Amino acid sequence: MSRHSEAVARLSAAQKPGRGAPPYSRWINRRLGRQFAAAAYLRGMTPNQVTLTSAAFTFTGVACIALISPRWWLGLLVGLLLVIGYALDAADGQLARLQGGGSIAGEWLDHVVDATKNCLLHTAVLISFYRFTDLPRWTLLIPLGYQAVSCVFFFTFILVEKLRKGAGRGIHRGAAEGATGRGLAQTFLAAPTDYGVLCVCFLIFGWVSGFAVLYSLMFAANLAVLSVALLRWWKEMNTLSPAAGA
Incomplete structure (x- = not known):
């Protein structure tokens, strides 16, 4: 067995549970990330270096969206950059677990990069729609709305996890639901919110009208899922109380 294969096997054993995670992230992105994490491990890279490499790929793709007029090849380029960036985003955490655990600073950096890309990706789409297309002006509201939904x-989600831990309920419900089969259903219901699916959508970015329709459908689906999730989380938060001694 090669050193790379051995590292991949060790990463598989240290993989966190995937129950309830969206399908692309669960079955495709984590596997891609595992390959990148193994390669980074053999090259002596740190998780933070992998995070910054992920940011470089992602933000290069974002810049291309905003600065280059849509062409067939641009969609392929942007889609590839975003997919690689997302795979590397999965790799940093896996590398940290392989090396014995990450740091608070590393987790902070990872979240900052994620929050930034959530804002800038849709901003870049807005700029592209405005600069390079003949789409009706009302369509500019779609990336604005998508950006708001994504950021909220x-x-x-981060706040809910923090409040759960503060109430002594650190294990996500998805773990328990997975044991009853609800985890798989949650996986497919969460598909529209999967950032990896959005990355793949950009492969047709050069086909402006087709991308605009697909992007709009993704926005509508994300808005619907967020509405349901907010109601569910609100009900859950009403059942929580601060942990003893907190």
Whole structure:
């Protein structure tokens, strides 16, 4: 067995549970990330270096969206850059676990990069729609709305996890639901919110009208899922109380 294969096997054993995670992230991105993490491990890279490499790929793709007029090849380039960036985003955490655990600073850096890309990706789409297309002006509201939904979803999810831990309920419900089969259903229901699916959508970015329709459908689906999730989280937060001694 090669050193790379051995590292991949060790990463597989240290993989965190995937129950309830969206399908692309669960079955494709983590596997891609595992390959990148193994390569980074053999090259002596740190998780923070992998995070910054992920940011470089992602933000290069974002810049291409905003600065270059849509062409067939641009969609392929942007899609590839975003997919690689997302795979590397999965790799930093896996590398940290392989090396014995990450740091608070590393987790902070990872979240900052994620929050920034959530804002800038949709901003870049807005700029592209405005600069390079003949789409009706009302369509500019779609990336603005998508940006708002994405940012609210990201912040609220992080906040819910923090409040759960503060109430002594550190294990995500998804783990328990997975044992009853609900985890798989949650995986597919979460598909529209999967950042990896959005990355793949950019492969047709050069086909402006087709991308605009697909992007709009993704926005509508994300808005619907967020609405349901907010109601569910609100009900859950009403059942929580601060942990003893907190």
